[in-house]
Every structure is written in C-alpha cells, then in structure tokens.
Amino acid sequence: MEILKFITAGSVDDGKSTLIGRLLYDTDAILADQLEALHRSNRKNDDGTIDLAILTDGLKAEREQGITIDVAYKYFQTEKRKFIIADAPGHIQYTRNMVTGASNANLAIILIDARKGVVEQTNRHSFLVSLLALPQVVVCVNKMDMVDYDEATFNQIVSQYKVLASKLNLQNVTYIPVSALKGDNIVNQSANMAWYNGKNLLEHLETAEIPVDDSAAHARFPVQWVVRPQTEELHDYRGYAGRISSGAFKVNDQVTVLPSGFSSTITKIELLDKEFDEAFAGQSVTIHLQDDIDISRGDVLVNSSAKPEVSQLIEADLCWMDTRALDTSLTYLIQHNSKVTRCRIQEVLYKFNINTLDKVYEEEFKLNDIGRVIIKTADPLAFDVYQNNKANGGAIIIDSRTNVTVGALMLRAAVE
Amino acid sequence: MSKHNLDYLDELEAEAIHILREVAGQFEKPALLFSGGKDSITLVRLAEKAFRPGKFPFPLVHIDTGHNFPETIQYRDKMVARLGEKLIIGHVQDSIDQGKAIEQKGKNASRNALQTVTLLDTIAHHQFDACIGGARRDEEKARAKERIFSVRDEFGQWDPKRQRPELWNIYNGKIHKGENVRVFPISNWTELDVWNYIRRENIALPSIYFAHERDCITRNGQLMAAAEFLNMDEEDVITRRNVRFRTVGDMTCTAAVESDAYLIDDIIDEISASKISERGARMDDKVSEAAMEDRKKGGYF
Numbered sequence: 127m128e129i130l131k132f133i134t135a136g137s138v139d140d141g142k143s144t145l146i147g148r149l150l151y152d153t154d155a156i157l158a159d160q161l162e163a164l165h166r167s168n169r170k171n172d173d174g175t176i177d178l179a180i181l182t183d184g185l186k187a188e189r190e191q192g193i194t195i196d197v198a199y200k201y202f203q204t205e206k207r208k209f210i211i212a213d214a215p216g217h218i219q220y221t222r223n224m225v226t227g228a229s230n231a232n233l234a235i236i237l238i239d240a241r242k243g244v245v246e247q248t249n250r251h252s253f254l255v256s257l258l259a260l261p262q263v264v265v266c267v268n269k270m271d272m273v274d275y276d277e278a279t280f281n282q283i284v285s286q287y288k289v290l291a292s293k294l295n296l297q298n299v300t301y302i303p304v305s306a307l308k309g310d311n312i313v314n315q316s317a318n319m320a321w322y323n324g325k326n327l328l329e330h331l332e333t334a335e336i337p338v339d340d341s342a343a344h345a346r347f348p349v350q351w352v353v354r355p356q357t358e359e360l361h362d363y364r365g366y367a368g369r370i371s372s373g374a375f376k377v378n379d380q381v382t383v384l385p386s387g388f389s390s391t392i393t394k395i396e397l398l399d400k401e402f403d404e405a406f407a408g409q410s411v412t413i414h415l416q417d418d419i420d421i422s423r424g425d426v427l428v429n430s431s432a433k434p435e436v437s438q439l440i441e442a443d444l445c446w447m448d449t450r451a452l453d454t455s456l457t458y459l460i461q462h463n464s465k466v467t468r469c470r471i472q473e474v475l476y477k478f479n480i481n482t483l484d485k486v487y488e489e490e491f492k493l494n495d496i497g498r499v500i501i502k503t504a505d506p507l508a509f510d511v512y513q514n515n516k517a518n519g520g521a522i523i524i525d526s527r528t529n530v531t532v533g534a535l536m537l538r539a540a541v542e
Numbered sequence: 543m544s545k546h547n548l549d550y551l552d553e554l555e556a557e558a559i560h561i562l563r564e565v566a567g568q569f570e571k572p573a574l575l576f577s578g579g580k581d582s583i584t585l586v587r588l589a590e591k592a593f594r595p596g597k598f599p600f601p602l603v604h605i606d607t608g609h610n611f612p613e614t615i616q617y618r619d620k621m622v623a624r625l626g627e628k629l630i631i632g633h634v635q636d637s638i639d640q641g642k643a644i645e646q647k648g649k650n651a652s653r654n655a656l657q658t659v660t661l662l663d664t665i666a667h668h669q670f671d672a673c674i675g676g677a678r679r680d681e682e683k684a685r686a687k688e689r690i691f692s693v694r695d696e697f698g699q700w701d702p703k704r705q706r707p708e709l710w711n712i713y714n715g716k717i718h719k720g721e722n723v724r725v726f727p728i729s730n731w732t733e734l735d736v737w738n739y740i741r742r743e744n745i746a747l748p749s750i751y752f753a754h755e756r757d758c759i760t761r762n763g764q765l766m767a768a769a770e771f772l773n774m775d776e777e778d779v780i781t782r783r784n785v786r787f788r789t790v791g792d793m794t795c796t797a798a799v800e801s802d803a804y805l806i807d808d809i810i811d812e813i814s815a816s817k818i819s820e821r822g823a824r825m826d827d828k829v830s831e832a833a834m835e836d837r838k839k840g841g842y843f
Contacts, residue, residue: 129550196705198686199679201732208550210730222707229709340546350563353596360595367592369560369711374546397559398591406546410559410592423567447707461712464567520710529693529716531706 127203128336131210133227133260135251136237141268145237145306146200146213147178149328152313155202178306197227206332216247221254221480221494222447225534228258229520232336235264235327240273240303244286246481252287253480256294257443257496257536259513261337263291263299264330271305275318293483302327339515340406345373345381345429346510346518348463349421353412365396365412366421371463371517372510373429375413376404380430383421384508389430390415407517424465426508426518434510434518437540443512444471444491444499448525448532452491458532460503462521468504469523475499500541512536551739555588558727560711561690562592565672565725566599568715572672572725573630575661576602578614579790580747581676584728584736586621587745600674601628605661607653607792608635609771614790617748632664649773650761652794662698665722672715672723680732690729696720734813741806750787751809753801758783764797788813 136142149155200211214220214227228234234255238248255263265287273279280303291299302311303322310316311326325333353365375381375392382389394414395402405411413427421427428434446452452471460469476485477497491497512519513536523533548556562585565572574589576582589598604618622629634656637643642663643656665673679686689705691713706714715723728736740747757768759778766772767787768780771794785798786809803809 127550128547129553196687196702198683199730200686201680201730203732226707226709230711336547338546338548350560351566351593351599353593355596357595363595367563369556369563398594406548408548408553408556410556410563459716461714463712464564516710520712522707522709522712522714524714524716526716529714529718531708531714534707534709 127206127208129208129210130233130331130334130336131212131231132233132235132331133212133214133224133231134235134237135214135224135228135255136216136235136247136268140216140237140239141306142216142237143213144178145235145266145268145304145312146211148306148309148312149211150200150202151178152309153202153204153328155200197223204328204332209331216251218247218250218481219494221250221496222445222534224251224254225258225445225447228254228260229534231258231260233262233264233331233334234260235266238265238267238283238287240267240269240279240283243283244290248287249290249483250480252290252294252296253478253483256296257445259516259536261298262334263296264327264334265299265301266306266327267301267303268306270303270310270316270319271308275303275310275316277319277321280322300324300330302330338407339372339517340374342374342376342379342429343432344407344510344515344518345375345379345427345432346371346434346515347375347381347413347427348465349423349425349427350464351423352421364418365414366427367410367412368427368464369410370405370407372407372515374404374406375427375429377402381415381427382430382433383419384426384428384433385436385506386420386425388417388419390417390419392416426463426465428508434508434515435540436506436508438503438506439472439541440501440503440507440509441475441538441541442499442501442521443536443538444497444501444523445534446491446493446495446532447534448530449493450525450532451493452495452533457526459524459526460501460507460521460535461524462507462509462537463518465505465507466524467507470502471499471523472502473500498538501535507537509537511538513538551735551742554728554731554735555591555739557711557730558585558588559592561713561725561727562589562674564691564713564715565674566593568713569672569723571668571670572600572674573603573665573668573670574598574600574674575676576604576618576629577676577790578604578610578618578748579676580736580740580751581678581728583621583745583747584731584739585674585676586625587739587743588727590625598625598627600672601630603630603632603664603668603670603673605632605657605664606634607657608633609653609769609792609794611748611750611767611787611790611793611796613748613750617746630664630668632660634660636660637663649775650794651773652792654792654795657792658698665698670722671717672725674725674727676728677724677726678731678733678736679726679729688726688729690726691715692724692726693717694722694724698722700724734810737806737810737813741810748790750790753784753786753804753808755782756785756798757781758785758798765800766797767793769793 212227214224351367510518
C-alpha cells in the first residue's frame with residue numbers, strides 16, 4: 127500500500143474544512159472519543175448536523191477566531207491507500223503556510239465555490255501549486271447543492287479554470303462537482319448529479335498516480351552522516367548514510383562526489399542487516415565506495431554520467447516567510463538538503479502579484495511575497511532545476527540572527 | 543504507475559531514519575527520550591537502522607516518575623544491555639526531594655505533570671540541544687500542527703504561533719544557546735502504522751501491551767491497574783480483570799482496556815476495529831479540549 131500526500135487549497139468560506147471533515151467522517155477515520163468531543167462542542171450547522179469543520183481546527187487561537195492559521199496534518203486510510211492531508215490556510219496572509227504544506231504534497235485539491243466560480247484566490251492557489259510543481263490538481267467545484275446541482279454552472283467553471291491552467295502550465299487537472307456539506311461525490315457517487323460520470327473525489331485520490339523519479343539520470347544521494355564504528359573488527363568500515371533524494375543507484379555504479387568532483391564506484395548498498403543491489407528515490411540507505419576519498423555531511427553523490435548544475439550564482443523563485451523584510455545587504459544561511467552555507471540575495475529581478483499573476487517591479491520583499499531573485503552562495507551548490515527535480519531543487523533561507531526559516535527557494539538555473 | 547513506489551511502512555521508515563540522521567548531523571548533544579512505550583521502542587529500532595554498525599550518536603534518556611509498571615523497567619534494562627548504548631535516568635523523585643516539584647495530593651494525584659520539571663532539569667544538566675521523542679501527529683489535534691523539528695525556548699516552551707515553516711524534507715535545527723529542539727521522527731505514523739511496523743520487524747515489547755490478568759480498580763470511568771501509587775481507599779474495589787494497556791505511561795494516569803489480545807495480530811485486529819483513540823485512554827488529556835496544547839507550551843514531551 128502506498129501513501130498519497132495532498133494539500134487542500136481554499137478558505138473557510140469555500141468549505142475546505144467541511145470537505146476534509148467529510149473525507150475523514152465518511153471514511154470512518156474519526157474515532158469514538160473524538161466524535162464525542164465533537165458532539166460536546168457547540169458548533170452545529172444550520173440544520174442541526176455536526177459541523178465537520180471542527181475536526182480540522184487544532185489550536186486554541188484558531189478555535190477562538192474560527193480560522194486556520196497553520197498547517198495541520200490529518201491521516202486516514204482506505205482499503206486501497208493511505209492518505210496524509212496537509213490542511214493549509216487559504217487567506218493571502220497565510221501564503222507561506224500554503225507553500226509549506228504544498229512542498230511535500232503529490233496532489234492539490236483546489237476548491238471553487240460553485241456560486242462564485244474562479245476568483246482571485248483561485249488564481250493565487252493555482253499559482254502556488256504551479257510554483258511548487260505539484261504534479262496533479264483536482265478542482266473540486268463545491269457547494270453544488272447551492273446551485274441546484276446545475277451541470278451548466280459546473281461546465282462554465284471548468285472552462286474558466288482551463289484558461290488559468292493553461293496559463294500556469296498545469297498539465298494534469300481533474301474536475302469534480304461536489305457538495306462537501308451534503309456529501310455529494312466526496313466518498314459516494316452523487317444521486318443529485320446523474321450527469322457527472324467521472325470518479326468521485328475519494329476514488330480519484332485512491333487511483334491518482336504517485337510519481338517516483340527513479341531514473342538513473344537523476345540519481346542524487348545527499349550524505350547526512352558518515353558511519354565509522356572504529357572498532358577492532360570494523361576498523362576499516364566507512365559507510366555514507368543518507369536518503370536517496372531522487373533517481374536510482376546500483377552496486378558498481380560510477381558515482382561522483384559533489385562539489386569536490388572526485389569519482390568512485392559503489393561497492394555496497396545496505397541498511398542494518400539488509401543489502402540491496404539497487405536502491406531508489408525515497409530509500410534511506412548506507413552506501414560504500416571503492417576508494418577512500420574525503421566525503422562528509424553536505425556532499426552529494428550523483429551518477430557520474432548525469433551530473434546536476436554546480437554553481438555559486440543561481441537564479442531562483444523565492445517565497446519570503448518572515449515578518450522582517452528581505453535585506454539584500456545581509457548575509458543569510460542557505461540549507462539545501464544536508465548542505466548549509468552562507469548566501470546573499472544579490473538581486474531581486476521582479477515579484478509576482480500572485481492574485482493577478484502579473485510581474486511587479488519593486489525592491490521591497492516582504493512576508494508572503496514571491497518573486498524571482500539571483501542568489502550568491504559561499505560554497506557551490508550541486509542542484510537540479512526545481513521544476514524537473516523537486517528533491518534536489520528546493521532550499522530554505524535561514525536568518526542567522528534569529529535562526530528562523532525566512533525563505534523558500536525553488537532553484538531555476540545557474541547564472542553564467 | 544512506477545514500480546518503485548515504496549510501500550507505506552518502508553516510506554515511513556525511510557523518513558524517520560532520515561530525520562534521525564539529520565539530528566546526528568546537526569546537533570552537538572542530542573538525546574533520545576525513552577519511555578519504555580512502543581513508540582520510543584520503535585525509535586530505538588529506527589536508530590539501529592540509521593546508525594549501525596556504529597554506536598548511536600546519542601544516549602537514551604528515561605524520565606522516571608518512580609510510578610512505572612515494573613514490566614517497563616525490566617524491559618528497559620534488558621534492552622539497554624542488548625544495545626550496549628548509554629542510558630541516562632532522570633528521577634522525578636529527585637526533583638521532589640530538591641523541592642523543585644511538589645507531589646500532588648489526593649486520590650487523583652499523579653506525577654505525570656511533574657515529569658516536565660525533571661525533563662527540563664535533565665536537559666539543562668546534560669546540555670542536550672535536541673531531544674528525540676516518539677510523539678505522533680495523529681495522537682491529538684495540537685500535535686497535528688507541530689513541526690518535526692520543534693524548537694523550545696530556554697524554558698522548554700513550545701510556541702505554536704512562532705513555529706518555523708518546515709519545507710520538503712529540509713529540517714532547520716539552528717538554535718540559540720539555551721534553546722533546544724524536540725524532534726519527532728514518527729510524526730507521520732499512525733498508531734496502526736506503529737503496530738504494523740512492530741509486527742513486521744518482530745520487535746519485542748513490554749508484556750503489559752498484551753492481555754493479562756491484573757488487579758484493577760475503576761477511576762473516573764476508566765480501568766486502572768491497582769497500585770499503591772493510586773492512593774487507594776475503601777471505595778476502590780479491586781477486581782481481577784483481563785486487560786492490556788494501549789500506552790505505557792505512569793501507572794497513575796494510564797488506563798487499561800479489557801482485552802483478549804494476547805498476540806500482536808490480535809492487537810492489530812483490536813485497534814483496527816476500535817472506536818476509541820489511543821490518547822482516549824490517557825486521563826491527562828481529558829481535562830479540557832486544549833489540555834495537550836497547554837502542556838506542550840509548558841515544556842511537556
């Protein structure tokens with residue numbers, strides 16, 4: 127059984143929490159004592175049924191304000207698959223939270239209110255999904271009960287969204303008419319929309335492809351830790367511990383260590399008492415090499431026949447996540463997999479107006495701003511273009527005064 | 543579909559190992575908080591996968607309330623002997639003797655809350671900069687929002703509003719002196735995942751997880767193991783029951799469930815069918831809807 131991780135984009139008003147609550151409720155993922163707590167609480171829908179949205183509010187402040195301010199993770203499973211939902215807030219002031227939630231997702235659900243169609247926040251959410259390179263989008267046209275389950279309304283929204291999807295180059299989009307409140311087409315096929323022949327939401331989630339980048343060309347292994355027991359019987363043991371971030375490695379593969387550029391051959395891939403002839407993206411293993419070369423945390427092993435970019439000057443998309451604005455004169459830290467080095471944002475090329483998707487030319491880069499920048503690093507980074515290889519193309523910026531993560535970078539290209 | 547998608551247990555395992563190795567790589571003085579419960583036992587297994595044949599780059603730390611199930615302590619000592627790793631014990635009794643913690647009085651007295659004092663003292667004494675714990679996000683809704691690397695200030699406090707964004711699988715463990723990070727490698731596991739992993743890996747557990755006969759009393763509608771720590775009086779009627787424990791905590795706050803689950807397969811069947819979540823058997827969360835959030839802010843695990 128596999129795990130599908132997905133994010134839900136939308137706001138309270140779109141019925142996002144109700145949708146998640148509905149998925150959990152209808153897949154029996156709510157246990158008796160949680161349900162009891164739900165019944166104890168006073169929030170009810172107008173018709174007296176339980177307000178399922180309560181299931182997804184975690185923090186006191188959120189309960190008080192009735193909004194979702196952070197990413198909450200929810201878990202459920204069916205016979206076919208396990209699911210992890212990153213429930214992120216949809217308002218513009220929480221853009222950074224949505225970016226965070228989207229960074230680990232395989233799929234995004236974008237909620238559109240059937241009465242309103244594609245609105246400003248739909249642009250914003252779709253832009254973020256495209257920026258974070260989520261491979262699949264499900265557009266749930268919600269509140270179909272409020273528009274008499276009208277097929278024409280649904281079709282109109284689908285055509286509206288197709289324009290946006292093509293503008294943002296979203297390739298894999300599925301459209302489902304739903305009512306989260308009434309349960310139409312969430313877990314059960316709706317009797318109210320006989321005109322819809324597609325899968326309901328859960329069926330879609332159960333069958334959507336979960337892509338794994340297992341091509342040898344993308345073989346990347348960031349070294350996290352060197353295992354050296356230095357005991358008498360294991361005197362010469364030297365294993366490189368890490369998690370294959372993308373691609374595949376085989377015993378006898380010729381690999382190059384970056385950024386140093388030394389090459390060697392894999393002699394063994396193991397984990398505790400298991401040995402592997404071949405290991406793939408996502409696996410944590412320990413790799414042994416033929417030659418005794420200097421390798422430490424922060425280095426990356428790659429297939430010698432297909433190397434990533436290695437550069438100190440990189441063009442990237444940046445999402446700023448701190449209340450203190452970006453300071454281009456300041457030295458920050460950049461963390462890219464296990465590598466940490468100093469950096470400066472050398473130049474802001476432009477920002478995006480993420481509601482209209484237009485470019486904006488202004489210097490100041492504030493909380494939730496997204497734009498394109500040139501970054502200069504103290505040590506070279508061995509990276510891939512984020513849109514082609516997320517695992518080796520994402521990085522974070524840390525403010526060394528506060529140690530807080532202040533930015534997310536989607537690396538795009540080495541600057542000549 | 544790609545043929546190299548990982549099975550869910552392999553994926554969860556690989557993620558947890560990655561997190562443990564990040565702790566080793568990023569911190570000077572990490573520690574693994576070991577309670578004797580199945581989640582921390584799972585962490586130990588994951589640490590073996592992450593670091594063997596090398597030594598663990600951290601000691602195991604047990605915060606001992608003195609009100610443990612004896613089975614847990616036996617298990618702990620046997621396990622530590624097998625591993626050959628270092629065990630540090632922080633005694634709640636010491637905190638009480640030093641006047642840093644005050645023993646609760648009355649029938650529902652528990653040392654559960656006092657553990658926080660001993661934990662923070664132990665962290666300060668050994669200058670641990672990262673403490674690995676077995677908390678999971680499916681346990682409770684405050685935990686559902688906690689980061690995998692969760693920064694605590696010098697008072698051990700968690701501030702839910704000042705959490706760092708955590709993107710991809712990049713964990714920012716940078717801290718100021720005096721702060722520390724709580725690290726939760728099995729954040730994304732559910733209770734059932736842990737059990738399925740224990741079965742797959744054939745991991746031994748303390749015997750109280752499995753059905754056994756025991757003297758019990760009923761407190762606040764829940765079955766508790768009869769023990770002197772519970773300040774029992776004539777109102778507490780002892781009955782012999784067939785029970786097991788779904789979590790292993792302090793005897794004063796860990797409720798039993800009646801059960802015939804003698805084998806791990808039985809337990810997995812029982813949990814799959816169960817309609818009470820695991821923390822439902824923990825009396826310490828019952829106090830208010832925000833109970834866990836309040837305790838975490840105060841430095842709890």
